[in-house]
Amino acid sequence: MDFSESLKKNTDFRRVYRKGASAADRCLVMYVLENQTERNRIGISVSKKVGNSVVRHRLTRLVREAYRLRESDFSGGLDIVIVVRTAARGKKEQEIEQSLCALARRHHIMRDKE
DSSP: OOSEEEOOOHHHHHHHHHHSEEEEOSSEEEEEEEOSSSSEEEEEEEOTTSOSHHHHHHHHHHHHHHHHHHGGGBOSSEEEEEEEOGGGTTOOHHHHHHHHHHHHHHHTOBOOOO
């Protein structure tokens, strides 16, 4: 990820949950908060309710890859937390990417391609 870093600290996640705006669909929930820098920071959360560690890690990789492919389309200076829902368990990479982009458009953080 050229333009982004990872959110790692629990305090950062809680701040985005508390102060950020949220949007959701069947597969994902996205929280967005400005971070006063030029880089995006992305955090991915997958509950144990979604499945065992293999399933959770696969979904984390799918979300991270979907974001990486579209990273240049996102606005900068944001903390983004993506919560994966149980409905995402059997989804393919393309469906996760579509869900991620739809939520980004709903937040108005996706740059329009010209």
